[in-house]
Each structure stands twice: as structure tokens, then as C-alpha cells.
Amino acid sequence: MLKIIPLGGLGEIGLNMMVFEYGDDVFVVDAGLMFPEDYMLGVDIVIPDMEYLKGNAHRVKAVVITHSHEDHIGALPYLLREISVPVYGTAFSIGMIQHKLSDFDYPIEADLRTVRPGDTLDIGVFSIRFIRVSHSTVDGVGLAIRTPLGLVVHTGDFRINHNSIDGMITDVNAFALCGKEGVLALLSDSTNVESKGYTISDESVGQTLEQLINDAPGRVIVALFASNVARIQQIVDIARKKNARVVINGRSMELSVRVARELGYLSFPEGMEMGLVEMGQACDEKVIMITTGSQGEPMSALSRMAEGNHKQIRIREGDTVILSSKSIPGNEKAITAIINSLYRRGANVIYNKMADVHVSGHAFQEELKLMMSLTKPRYFIPIHGEYRHLVHHARLAVETGIPKERVLLAENGQTVLFDEGGARMGNVVQSGRVLIDGKGIGDVGRSVLRERRILSEDGIAVVTMVIDQETGVVLYGPELISRGFVFWTETGHVLDDAQCVILEIVEDVGPEVSNRVEIIRARLQKALRQYFYFTIRRRPIILAQIFEV
Amino acid sequence: MLKIIPLGGLGEIGLNMMVFEYGDDVFVVDAGLMFPEDYMLGVDIVIPDMEYLKGNAHRVKAVVITHSHEDHIGALPYLLREISVPVYGTAFSIGMIQHKLSDFDYPIEADLRTVRPGDTLDIGVFSIRFIRVSHSTVDGVGLAIRTPLGLVVHTGDFRINHNSIDGMITDVNAFALCGKEGVLALLSDSTNVESKGYTISDESVGQTLEQLINDAPGRVIVALFASNVARIQQIVDIARKKNARVVINGRSMELSVRVARELGYLSFPEGMEMGLVEMGQACDEKVIMITTGSQGEPMSALSRMAEGNHKQIRIREGDTVILSSKSIPGNEKAITAIINSLYRRGANVIYNKMADVHVSGHAFQEELKLMMSLTKPRYFIPIHGEYRHLVHHARLAVETGIPKERVLLAENGQTVLFDEGGARMGNVVQSGRVLIDGKGIGDVGRSVLRERRILSEDGIAVVTMVIDQETGVVLYGPELISRGFVFWTETGHVLDDAQCVILEIVEDVGPEVSNRVEIIRARLQKALRQYFYFTIRRRPIILAQIFEV
Known part of the structure; x- marks a missing residue:
């Protein structure tokens, strides 16, 4: 009997973690974190409750990582502290995980193994084939998991594009081949199910960025997610065309660029790079800064520039700041505060409301339907989303022709069982959220949060x-x-x-x-x-x- | 010399308050509040710093209110405690102010005077003509302020529509007459300057609502802002057509309906209304509930229904909940939490991402341009918006043909002076934000907020x-x-x-x-x-x- 058990990410954005079991063969897909909700005062991060895995530690054989975003790898150190198993991922993911583990409060001995799209990995009765997917970070993969009962496809986070900057295009052929072979179940990313149509192309974002950068009268500062290597490449390419040099700013941006360069995922000649101090002396039109801080993080360089507290860089009339990113829900106010401050200092600020300077890494409705058409699954399980997203994705599946009784709406902890007779809901295992505050793992509970709320208000x-x-x-x-x-x-x-x-x-x-x-x-x-x-x-x-x- | 002094609303959404002075004649337009920012832990509301008005109390002759939203009347009790002057507003505004004052912690003796669009009010050298504007609450007005130096137009909050539910259409002719006469300065609402095109029509929202309500298999619950009387009227009209009865739910909704009915602004026969208890016994398809709670307020009826804690109403399969409102920035997470909970209980939930069930009350770009074309102002001052909105509105004015040097970007406290020679920036008066916490006015300062932050985190x-x-x-x-x-x-x-x-x-x-x-x-x-x-x-x-x- 095949068991699929979501431990996180089915009922929330983030915290992604999914368990696959067949007899004594168990592996885990992703181990993600979530950033705290507003009411979780003082909490640093949230990780999934892993009691179920701890109780079954002897059976767990491996962790498989789909890509390097925090909501897929952020809980990995906590998992590896409890269960010592090999971790499989693509080169960029493994590079980021290495750094993450070395940065952790406790020493972790990890057995990290690099795989490539097209590779096949055997874990007990399971055989996993890695399929390239395009996402807002580099080197993402989906999984075609061969089980004794049939093929299960796990998309990871994906969008479907037909040309891309980094050459990492969702491998529609590979997914189609799965469909041809017959897919028992499709587990597909629900994040953007509320968005109609298709995501815009990377090229159109690139063209918009190029136009904006060429029109800018002086220095250009582009803020984006450090993990978005393809976007970094686009900006480097624009800089090369106009003979400008590039400043890389922010700790995570530097890390991401370093890892991507080492792996050959980023074509960025050393000579094109420039330091912060040099930037002050350079000709304004010949400098593009790529920085973190697009989410309004109060300690980021961008925030310090906006507030006038940055040591090297003073924002002035003629500067152009482009926020090439979305606003993560909850960050809107911090982001608009930075935009207002930048305007006050005389900069021109361009963000998503004004121009298409960002594209989401998650498939829109038509792409989601395409994934269903390619894989032709017998069963459909929407994953990665709040409950409303899962509901909408389930509806979309029914509209696309999957019979309602074969669309399974599972939430965290809900075991989905497969046997010769088909699929059904099984028992509910322990799942939930563990709050991490400083070195404390799980010691911040309801009563502490309640005390913090009262303290904070009164x-x-x-x-x-x-x-x-x-x-x-x-x-x-x-x-x-x-x-x-x-x-x-x-x-x-x-x-x-x-x-x-x-x-x-x-x-x-x-x-x-x-x-x-x-x-x-x-x-x-x-x-x-x-x-x-x-x-x-x-x-x-x-x-x-x-x-x- | 004419002085225009913004004390709030120029640099933020909310807190609207503007002072007009000519010699010893001073009046105030609006006295609004703002809801606290995230970092203002435990703060109930924020009001403008009124020290400037207190210091000039002997010269202040009146307060003029453009409409009844909290960001225009919420600070009025605090102002009237300090300065006892007549308050002028339209009937609905005065009705809401009466209630507000009677609810206040301290007794306030207020001289409230009702005006109508087209009325002229003399305050010293000033002569104010009230001009009907359409907005997301009923009975809004803009102001044509005749001063010894020329006509100043203050739009209040407005959008431009050409037919409406409540018959309250922005009086483009009156604004055009101002333009014909010659407008010294236009002060115009910047809230939606980032939105291209025109706002959609109320009718199209009404048609969408009607379709959704008619398609609903069972009970329908519509959540919206209590002040949106025209929307309430639309729902009542839909109910009448399908022979359904209407439940009015939530304290502020009841108040709004009562005041609007008394003034004849809402056509809602008593017989159509139904109580909560009755609702339980009624035929499902024949009940529409209109309720507050569209912003995810934790104590609202909608929130309690979503959480299953409501005494009378249990949400169940077949119920349809329509959120006919926007998400105020900062409330997104609370709102999506309610949506998820409603889905979990089996309800179908419809919100703005899925269908056009709401229209903003603030003009989009083309409407803002139209206002400029109608009034043909010599000077332009963008009002009501964060700094970025003011910047964008200023740019729009320049694009529309107003010379750059006559577009005045003022922030709170910045006096704008007018004399025969034209306009210029004057001195900066004290302005800012005063935090209200319980009965404390201004006793929550930086150090207390800092303590609360540490307490809340550690x-x-x-x-x-x-x-x-x-x-x-x-x-x-x-x-x-x-x-x-x-x-x-x-x-x-x-x-x-x-x-x-x-x-x-x-x-x-x-x-x-x-x-x-x-x-x-x-x-x-x-x-x-x-x-x-x-x-x-x-x-x-x-x-x-x-x-x-």
C-alpha cells in the first residue's frame, strides 16, 4: 500500500513537506519553513511538526529537495538533527543547503548528494526521476515517482515557459511521457490558481527592465529575491550591453551569485563587478546595483538607503530604484514605506503596479491545466497552497475533466492511501506548526504567545x-x-x-x-x-x- | 494672504485634515483618524497632532466635513474637545457624527449644522459652495472655496460616475463652472492615482452581484463596509426582485442602515427585514444577510461564523459568502484566514480576485485627469495619499498640461501661501501623529512603543x-x-x-x-x-x- 502524507504546505503557503511510504520504505520531499504570522510575536521561523517522522525514523531513507527556496529547505537542519539520512537535490539546491547547514546553531553532519534532471534515484521500492521545472529560482525539479502501484508526479513549485534566460525550461516532454505511461496521481502546485491565463514571459520582463534601465538618467538600483538567478542574469546582460558595471549587494545576494557562478549558472565576468566604495566614484549611468531588500526588510541595505542610514550609498535625485519582485502578503506596508522614503529622497521608483518588472514563479490557471493535460492523472491532489487555493485547484481539475471523486482534497496530516482498489483517505497523523524563537524549539506555545500579546498591547x-x-x-x-x-x-x-x-x-x-x-x-x-x-x-x-x- | 496648511492626509492614507486661513478667518476641512501601523503595538487609533489649531483656537471659525468615513471624521471628538466651533456637513455625515460623539468617552457639546450640495456657506472672508461627489459612502461633497484671491477647489474623496444607485453623481457641471470662472488651485484626491483607466461602474458590480446571488444554491451572506449605502441598496434591490428577505448584521451596519433610512437615502421596506433568529427558520434561498466583517476583524460576526463560534448562524455546505469590498493594506492575512475557514465549513466564497464584486470609491487616472480638465486650475496640490501617490498625481498633472512649477507637492505641516504674486511654500507648522490608547491621548510615545516591542518579542x-x-x-x-x-x-x-x-x-x-x-x-x-x-x-x-x- 502506498501512503502519501502531507506534513506541511497543504493549508498554507510555505512549510512544504510531503512523506511517501510503501511498507518500510519512506522518503520525504522537501522540508520547508514558514515565516511567522502576525500573532506569533517574537517568533523567528515556523517549521512543520515532525513528530510523525521522529516516530518512524528507522524507516526514513532519504530527503529529496525540489528547489532551494526557504519554504522547501528551511526546516532541513531541524529534520537532519533528528534523522540522519541522505539529502538529494540539484547542484544549486545542494549548494544553498551546504551554506544553510554551516550557518546553523548546532553542528549538523549531512550526507548531501547532487542529482541532475533526467537522473533516476532508487529509494527502496521507489524509483524517482527528476524532471526539470522552471521556477523563480534556478535548478528546480519536479519528481516522477515510480511506485509499485504506478507513477506519482510531484510538480514541486513550477511554471511553464517556452524559453528562458537560464535555459531551464519546464520539461513538458518528460511530463507528457509520464502521461503516456499512465499517472496514478498528480500532486500539483496550487499557489497561483486564482490567477487566470498564463504567467507573462521572462523575456517581456527583461525587455521592460532593459527599457527602464536605458531610460534611467543616473544610477540604477534593482531589488529582487537573491534566489532569482535568472533575473540577476537578465540585469547583468543589460549592463553588459550598455557597458555598465554591476554592484552585488546584500549577504544572501552575494551567496546566491557566488554559488550560481561556481556552477556556471550565471555568466557574470569578474571584471564587470564593482564594489560599493568604487560605486561612489563611478560614472552614474555606468552603474547598476543588484540588491536584496525588496520585501522591506528593516535591516536590509535598501531599507537603510531609503532611510538615509547607509554608510556608502546616499540616494539622490536622478537615481532609479526598481523593485523587481512581488510583495509577499504581510510585507506590503514595509515595502510601501520604503517606496515613499525613496521618493522623498528624490529617486524614481518603479514597482509592479507601474510596470511588468516581475513574473511569478508559480503557474497560472492555463499552465496548471496544461500540467493536467500532459500527465493525464487518474487521481489529482492539489498541494502547496492555503485551503482556498487547494479548493480552487480541485475545482479547476474537475473543470478540466478529472472526475470529482478522484480529486482528493487533503490537508496537513491527512494520509492518502493507494492500493489496487484505488485511492482513499486514511488516518490523520500528527502535524502542525512548531515555533522557533532563538534557540527555543517549540517552547513558545499558546500561553506564551498570549502573554506576549497582552504585554505588547497593554x-x-x-x-x-x-x-x-x-x-x-x-x-x-x-x-x-x-x-x-x-x-x-x-x-x-x-x-x-x-x-x-x-x-x-x-x-x-x-x-x-x-x-x-x-x-x-x-x-x-x-x-x-x-x-x-x-x-x-x-x-x-x-x-x-x-x-x- | 491665503494659507493652506495640511495637518494630515498628505503623506499617508487617512488622518485627513486641512486648514484654510485668510487673516483671522480660519476653518478646517475634515478631522480624520488613521488605524495604527503594525509597530504601534496596542494603539487603538491615531489622530493628527492638533497643536497648531490649539495655538490658533481663537481664530478657528468652523469645521467642514466632506463625508462620513472615519478617516475624515474620526478625530472630530478630539478636535471639538479643544476647540468649540460649528461643524458643517451633509445630512448623512452629520447623522454619523452625532452617533460618534454620543459614543465618545467624554461628553462633547457640538453645534452640528446640516448643509446640502449647492448650498453656500460663509465663513469670514470665505464662501464655500458644496458640490456633490460620488464616493463609496453616501452624501459626499467636494468644496468650491471662494477666497479673496480666487477659487480653491477641494475634491474631498471622489470618483466620477455617470449613473449611480443612490442618484449621487459627481456634479461635473458644477466643477466645470468652477473651471469657467477660473480656479486658483485644485486640491485633488490621490488615493488611486496608480490605477490606470476608469473605475468600473456601480451597475456592473450590481449585475455581477445579482448573477452571483441568483446562482447561489442556498443562503447568501454579503460582507461589505457599513458606510457603503449604495451597495446595501443594490443588495436590497436584488433581494426584492427574488422575493428574498434581508438580515442586517453588525452594529455599524445597523447604524448605517438606520441613518440612511431615516434620511430617505435607502429604500428598504421594514417588511423585507428579518432578524437573526428568524433566519434560522427561513427558506435558504429566500435569505440574504448583509454584514460587517469584510476586513477580517476578529470580533466581527463574519469572523465568528467562519470560526464556528457564532451563536445563531452556522455556516454550512450550500452557503455563499460574498466579500463585496477591497482588502485594506495590512488586513490581507486576516481576510484570507476567514476565507479559508469559510471554505473549510463548506461555503462557497467569492471575493475580488474572483469576480468584480467591488468598485473603489476613489477616482482612477482618467477620472483624475477629467477633474483637472474640468477645473483648469492654475495651481495643483495633490492631497489624500502616501508620498508616492502625491508624486504620481503631481506627474499626472504635469502630463495633463499643468506647468511643473505650478504643481505643489506639500506634505503635512507644509504651509502653502497664495498672494497676488502667486503661490509659494511657506513655513512648516507642527504636525504629526498622536496615538490614542484607551483613555490615553499621546502618552504612548517612542519609549513605550519600544518597550512593547521588546515585551512582545522577548x-x-x-x-x-x-x-x-x-x-x-x-x-x-x-x-x-x-x-x-x-x-x-x-x-x-x-x-x-x-x-x-x-x-x-x-x-x-x-x-x-x-x-x-x-x-x-x-x-x-x-x-x-x-x-x-x-x-x-x-x-x-x-x-x-x-x-x-
Whole structure:
């Protein structure tokens, strides 16, 4: 019996992780992270709950990576800490993973193995063929997984293009061959299912960029995702044509360029590169900077340039800044803040609303239908998307002619079983999200998040007091300290009144009661809560530290 | 000399407030709020800094309101607390303001005066003519302000339509008459300057809604902005045609419907209305609910229905939910969370990405150009927008033929002066944003926000300890309490180690030192800060309460 178990990415964008099982042969496709939701205050990253894999560690044979984006490799260090198995991926993915592991808080010994499109990899009963797909990073692959019950196609993240900058075109023939052979199930990327038609071509983006760069009166700064090697190539090519030199800026951009160059994925002669300091002396029209920061990240070079805090580069009248990227949901406000600041400094700013300076790496509706037509799957499982995307992709599959009962809408943890009789839903395994905060893995739970929310909205008041055990006299305090709000209203400080409230309670309880500290603490917390709400309409956390000596 | 002073809305979406001055005659157009940015943790609303008006209170004669949206009236109670002057607005605006003031924390005595389009209002040397504009709420007006130096046109928020549901069509003739007379300056809404072409018509939205509602197999729930009376009318009309009854849901929706009905702006017979309880018993196809919550507000009825927590309504297979609204930037994630939850409950959900179920109330590029053509202004000042919008609107004005030197890009606080010689930039007056948190007006400043941010990301640790003054012996504690993080790592509790760190410091300082409490506190905070960063990579706020008795 074949089991397909999504542990992440089916019900959210990000966190992609899928398990394939046949008897004792188990492998994992991708191990991605997700960036925290707004309510996950202070959380650095989110990874999938891997308890299921830990419990089946002895059966897991390998991890297969489709491409190098964080939502596909970001959880890999955490997985490899628990389960030591070989990791297979294409050259660029392996290059990025190597760097990721060396950067990790704990040492990880990893067995990383490079594969190429067209290669076949045997994992127990499984035989996996790697198929080139085009995506917004270089060297992406989909998988044709031969199982004892038939061929399962996992697209990874993909779009379909017919010519490309890096020569990495989705191999429609290979997918068609799968279709010819007969596909048991197609697992396909749902991210852009809400977009009608086809993605625009890389060439048209390139032409737009070239036009904009040629029209720019002075320096040009292009911000994009570091992983978008094809776009970097386009800009390098434009620079070459106009005899300009290129500045590579930002840590992840430098890494991406280095890895891509080493692998021959980027044609970028050393002589064309220029340092930041040199940039200051160069002729304006002869400089193009390629930088990170397109998502408005507050510490990025672009953000520092916009705010006027960058050490080497001052944005000035005549500069042109192109944001050649999309806005990831949640980042819109940070991005528009940078755009506004750049305009204030006199730069001209061009972004997606104004010109087609970006193309998504995820297939639009017509491309998704084409993938179904090519592979002609018996069963269809939409993957990689929020629930609404999965629903829409399922609808699209039905429209395309796949019978409704063979379209399987699974969410994380939901096992899909295949046997001779066909497919059906199996049991639900543990899945979910583990929050990583600093070195803490999973120690930030509901109650901590709740505390952080209250702290962030209303602050905290700490009351400290020392009481004489025998007489009940207050020896020290009450001292009141606040963080996240101030003891102040329009009619004056509320501090004095609050102290009176506390002293009255102490007096009222008196020295005779046995558990007086607990009683005072309880009454004091209640009284202060009411008092703060009444006077300033806030509900800070109240910590009362009362000692008897 | 005529002075135009923006105090809000020129450099942001929201917070609209504009001052007009000629000698001792001063009036204010709009007094809007803004909802807090992400980093303004715990802040309820943001209002403009009104210090300039307070300092000139004796000269201020009136407030004129263009329409009833919160970003135009939300700061009015705070303004009227400081300056008691008559407020002029159309009937619907005044109705909403009345309610707003009665809801306010403090009693406000207000002199509210209703005007109608075509009316002329004299304020000192100024004479203001109200001109009907179409917008996404009912009863909007622009202003033709006659000054001793010429006519100034303030569009308010507007779009241009040629037929409408509520009969409230932007009065292009009135604006053209201004143009004929000669317009000194046009102040025009920049919100949608990035959108090419024209806004779609209300009719096409109505047709789409009608189609969707007629195709729906069961109950229909339409979520929209409460202020969008014309849209409410469209849905009521659709309901009437199909003999369905309408449920009005949500506090602000009920208010809006009540005020609009009273004024005759909404044709909605009592008999067509249905209560929530009745809805449960009604035939599914004969019920349309109109509700708030289109922005994913966590406490809204729609959100509770999506989460399955609504007392009366359970979402089920066959229900259709239409989000007939845009996503306000910053709300996208909350909205998509609701969409996903509704799908999970089996509802069909329709939103702007899927069908044209909403039209913006702000003019697109061609409409903005039309406004310029109609009014033929000598000077142009883009208003209502982030800086980038103002820049783009200024460019559009230049493209339309207004000479560059007569396009004035002012930001909040920047006085624009007009005299016989023309216009020029004057001095900069105090302006900015005041944060309202509960009853606190302006007491949440930079340092409080900074504390809230740290608290929200890393929490707080409170150390309490009582030391014998003479012997230096620790009588009580050290007690360690945390909020917003836990004393836990993969290798065990860090609490015990932290206590050892503290006790060592106390011992090390010894009893002889005179200011030992301060020394212990300083060393302890430093040591704990390092310790927490080393063990769990976090930087909580550390409060040390040390007492000597």
C-alpha cells in the first residue's frame, strides 16, 4: 500500500513537506519553513511538526529537495538533527543547503548528494526521476515517482515557459511521457490558481527592465529575491550591453551569485563587478546595483538607503530604484514605506503596479491545466497552497475533466492511501506548526504567545512589597514599576492613587490571617486591574511580589 | 494672504485634515483618524497632532466635513474637545457624527449644522459652495472655496460616475463652472492615482452581484463596509426582485442602515427585514444577510461564523459568502484566514480576485485627469495619499498640461501661501501623529512603543530578592518570574542556573559596600542579559527588585 502524507504546505503557503511510504520504505520531499504570522510575536521561523517522522525514523531513507527556496529547505537542519539520512537535490539546491547547514546553531553532519534532471534515484521500492521545472529560482525539479502501484508526479513549485534566460525550461516532454505511461496521481502546485491565463514571459520582463534601465538618467538600483538567478542574469546582460558595471549587494545576494557562478549558472565576468566604495566614484549611468531588500526588510541595505542610514550609498535625485519582485502578503506596508522614503529622497521608483518588472514563479490557471493535460492523472491532489487555493485547484481539475471523486482534497496530516482498489483517505497523523524563537524549539506555545500579546498591547505593572511577618507593617514598598505603559493620565499620575489602593488592602487584611500574602496578592491584583481599566482603559499584566520577613 | 496648511492626509492614507486661513478667518476641512501601523503595538487609533489649531483656537471659525468615513471624521471628538466651533456637513455625515460623539468617552457639546450640495456657506472672508461627489459612502461633497484671491477647489474623496444607485453623481457641471470662472488651485484626491483607466461602474458590480446571488444554491451572506449605502441598496434591490428577505448584521451596519433610512437615502421596506433568529427558520434561498466583517476583524460576526463560534448562524455546505469590498493594506492575512475557514465549513466564497464584486470609491487616472480638465486650475496640490501617490498625481498633472512649477507637492505641516504674486511654500507648522490608547491621548510615545516591542518579542523576567542590610544574607528569593517566555531549553530549565548566577553576584559584592543594592542590580541585569542570550538567544526586559531590610 502506498501512503502519501502531507506534513506541511497543504493549508498554507510555505512549510512544504510531503512523506511517501510503501511498507518500510519512506522518503520525504522537501522540508520547508514558514515565516511567522502576525500573532506569533517574537517568533523567528515556523517549521512543520515532525513528530510523525521522529516516530518512524528507522524507516526514513532519504530527503529529496525540489528547489532551494526557504519554504522547501528551511526546516532541513531541524529534520537532519533528528534523522540522519541522505539529502538529494540539484547542484544549486545542494549548494544553498551546504551554506544553510554551516550557518546553523548546532553542528549538523549531512550526507548531501547532487542529482541532475533526467537522473533516476532508487529509494527502496521507489524509483524517482527528476524532471526539470522552471521556477523563480534556478535548478528546480519536479519528481516522477515510480511506485509499485504506478507513477506519482510531484510538480514541486513550477511554471511553464517556452524559453528562458537560464535555459531551464519546464520539461513538458518528460511530463507528457509520464502521461503516456499512465499517472496514478498528480500532486500539483496550487499557489497561483486564482490567477487566470498564463504567467507573462521572462523575456517581456527583461525587455521592460532593459527599457527602464536605458531610460534611467543616473544610477540604477534593482531589488529582487537573491534566489532569482535568472533575473540577476537578465540585469547583468543589460549592463553588459550598455557597458555598465554591476554592484552585488546584500549577504544572501552575494551567496546566491557566488554559488550560481561556481556552477556556471550565471555568466557574470569578474571584471564587470564593482564594489560599493568604487560605486561612489563611478560614472552614474555606468552603474547598476543588484540588491536584496525588496520585501522591506528593516535591516536590509535598501531599507537603510531609503532611510538615509547607509554608510556608502546616499540616494539622490536622478537615481532609479526598481523593485523587481512581488510583495509577499504581510510585507506590503514595509515595502510601501520604503517606496515613499525613496521618493522623498528624490529617486524614481518603479514597482509592479507601474510596470511588468516581475513574473511569478508559480503557474497560472492555463499552465496548471496544461500540467493536467500532459500527465493525464487518474487521481489529482492539489498541494502547496492555503485551503482556498487547494479548493480552487480541485475545482479547476474537475473543470478540466478529472472526475470529482478522484480529486482528493487533503490537508496537513491527512494520509492518502493507494492500493489496487484505488485511492482513499486514511488516518490523520500528527502535524502542525512548531515555533522557533532563538534557540527555543517549540517552547513558545499558546500561553506564551498570549502573554506576549497582552504585554505588547497593554504592558505590565510589577508591584513589590515587603511586609513584617508579625506586625503586618509594610517594611518596604509598595513599589510600582511599569513597562509598556506609563502611570499617567490627563488628570495626573495614577501612581499615587494606585499605591493608596494597595496600602488600603494591606491594612484591611490585617496581620492575623494565616495565608495573608496570598490573600493580599489576589485582592491587590483584582483591585489594580479594575483601577487601571477605570483610569486608563488598559489591562496590563499585573505581577505582585510580596514578601514577609 | 491665503494659507493652506495640511495637518494630515498628505503623506499617508487617512488622518485627513486641512486648514484654510485668510487673516483671522480660519476653518478646517475634515478631522480624520488613521488605524495604527503594525509597530504601534496596542494603539487603538491615531489622530493628527492638533497643536497648531490649539495655538490658533481663537481664530478657528468652523469645521467642514466632506463625508462620513472615519478617516475624515474620526478625530472630530478630539478636535471639538479643544476647540468649540460649528461643524458643517451633509445630512448623512452629520447623522454619523452625532452617533460618534454620543459614543465618545467624554461628553462633547457640538453645534452640528446640516448643509446640502449647492448650498453656500460663509465663513469670514470665505464662501464655500458644496458640490456633490460620488464616493463609496453616501452624501459626499467636494468644496468650491471662494477666497479673496480666487477659487480653491477641494475634491474631498471622489470618483466620477455617470449613473449611480443612490442618484449621487459627481456634479461635473458644477466643477466645470468652477473651471469657467477660473480656479486658483485644485486640491485633488490621490488615493488611486496608480490605477490606470476608469473605475468600473456601480451597475456592473450590481449585475455581477445579482448573477452571483441568483446562482447561489442556498443562503447568501454579503460582507461589505457599513458606510457603503449604495451597495446595501443594490443588495436590497436584488433581494426584492427574488422575493428574498434581508438580515442586517453588525452594529455599524445597523447604524448605517438606520441613518440612511431615516434620511430617505435607502429604500428598504421594514417588511423585507428579518432578524437573526428568524433566519434560522427561513427558506435558504429566500435569505440574504448583509454584514460587517469584510476586513477580517476578529470580533466581527463574519469572523465568528467562519470560526464556528457564532451563536445563531452556522455556516454550512450550500452557503455563499460574498466579500463585496477591497482588502485594506495590512488586513490581507486576516481576510484570507476567514476565507479559508469559510471554505473549510463548506461555503462557497467569492471575493475580488474572483469576480468584480467591488468598485473603489476613489477616482482612477482618467477620472483624475477629467477633474483637472474640468477645473483648469492654475495651481495643483495633490492631497489624500502616501508620498508616492502625491508624486504620481503631481506627474499626472504635469502630463495633463499643468506647468511643473505650478504643481505643489506639500506634505503635512507644509504651509502653502497664495498672494497676488502667486503661490509659494511657506513655513512648516507642527504636525504629526498622536496615538490614542484607551483613555490615553499621546502618552504612548517612542519609549513605550519600544518597550512593547521588546515585551512582545522577548518577554520580561522579574527578579525579586530581599537582603539583610547588615549581614548581606539573602532573606528571601531570588525569585524569578517570566512573562512572554519560559525558563526552558532543550537541556533543561535555565531557572536554577540563573538563580546561581544571581547568588554568586550577591556574595561577590559582599555586605560592606555602601550602595550595594544598586551595584547588585546593575551587575545582575548585565549577567542575566548575557545568560539568557547565551542559553536561549533572547533578550527579555529584566527588572530587578532588590530590597534591604
